[in-house]
Amino acid sequence: MVLTDSISANNLIISDIDVKEKIIRDDFTYRYIDSIFMNTDKLYALMDRLEEQVYVPPINASLDDSWTIVPEKHGYTLDREGFIRFFYQFFYSDVSFEMKVPKRKIYPKVDSxxxxxxxxxxxxxxxxxxxxxxxxxxxxxxxxxxxxxxxxxxxxxxxxxxxxxxxxxxxxxxxxxxxxxxxxxxxxxxxxxxxxxxxxxxxxxxxxxxxxxxxxxxxxxxxxxxxxxxxxxxxxxxxxxxxxxxxxxxxxxxxxxxxxxxxxxxxxxxxxx
Incomplete structure (x- = not known):
């Protein structure tokens, strides 16, 4: 999460392996009320879209045909709290930002x-x-x-x-x-x-x-x-x-x-x- 001069003012670039989103600050304001108010419906719709792109389900540990344990694998999901904190920082600033999608691990129910x-x-x-x-x-x-x-x-x-x-x-x-x-x-x-x-x-x-x-x-x-x-x-x-x-x-x-x-x-x- 960094400030950047390489992109136009009032923009947010969100990136990850399979994600590339360009966000314009004005698109998240209430146009007919006051620009200081954020349209949270759009914010949550954005997070839902990001989560679909970065979500990796966890995989439980299992037994193969020879009864050997196949180890579990953790998954990933969007760190919504971290994303909201950063998005508010971006929204109420006068500069542009570039960030990687914040993710958190999801641990499987069944481990080895x-x-x-x-x-x-x-x-x-x-x-x-x-x-x-x-x-x-x-x-x-x-x-x-x-x-x-x-x-x-x-x-x-x-x-x-x-x-x-x-x-x-x-x-x-x-x-x-x-x-x-x-x-x-x-x-x-x-x-x-x-x-x-x-x-x-x-x-x-x-x-x-x-x-x-x-x-x-x-x-x-x-x-x-x-x-x-x-x-x-x-x-x-x-x-x-x-x-x-x-x-x-x-x-x-x-x-x-x-x-x-x-x-x-x-x-x-x-x-x-």
Whole structure:
């Protein structure tokens, strides 16, 4: 943040790796009131625009297929307080400024130390089976399993299958495969992922987990016993549970060779709150 004579008076140049903004002081005044008053709506719109350009999401630590910890990475967001302080200094001065976008670090919720602790004790698991010869359905099961794999659910926190997996679309790689709709067998994008949600339901059907929302299919499914399924749909049913343990839980999910495997882990000191 420096004063500069190289740019026209009353200008502010904001720069970063992917940012280049030229701000004119008069554009942020109330033209029909008094030039000493700042239009804060424009200021906040500017900050929103800058944040979109500089935001880098943090990445949680995770486990790879060999159970090696992949370290976390911090992210960045706009330092709004720092930016506001500097912008007011610029606005109420008679000179021009040049500045780099002020940023602050965002730390991930799950770091390597936490992950190392909560991978130590298996508290639940479940396996279901599918025909890997059905390529489309197998592919959908694989995608949904990858989406929930390495998810950490903190004490008192709810897990929503739909929120974690997201909308099942062609753009995300999901394919048309058999689904059950109102008791009838049909085809739709993402068919097969109910086997993932059903496997997860049985894996977390534990004393320290409270099932918040679960619906059964309208007809029997072949991969779990009657009444042990959990149907999901982006515009309809969800599968939601709440962690009532004293420690976070870790979901490990893998779809391979016709097996849908989900294992639930936590700390050695885990207990029910």
């Amino acid at each position: 130390e936490l992950l190392s602790d909560i991978r130590s004790k298996e508290i639940g698991n479940y396996i279901t089976y599918y025909r890997k010869s059905n390529k489309e359905r197998s592919h959908n099961i694989y995608l949904a399993a990858e989406a929930i794999n390495n998810t950490v659910v903190f004490p008192g926190e709810e897990f929503s299958f739909n929120k974690v997996v997201g909308k099942r679309t062609v753009e995300k790689g999901y394919k048309r495969a058999p689904v059950i709709v109102r008791g009838e067998l049909s085809e739709d994008i993402g068919g097969g992922i109910c086997q993932v949600s059903s496997t997860l339901f049985n894996a977390v059907n534990l004393e320290g987990i409270r099932i918040v929302e679960r619906y059964s299919h309208s007809r029997k499914v072949p991969y779990v016993p009657p009444g042990k399924d959990a149907t999901v749909s982006w515009w309809g049913p969800d599968f939601i549970f709440k962690n009532e343990y004293s420690h976070p839980i870790l979901i490990r999910a893998k779809a391979i060779d016709g097996k849908m495997v989900i294992r639930i882990f936590s700390s050695e000191e885990v207990k029910i709150n």
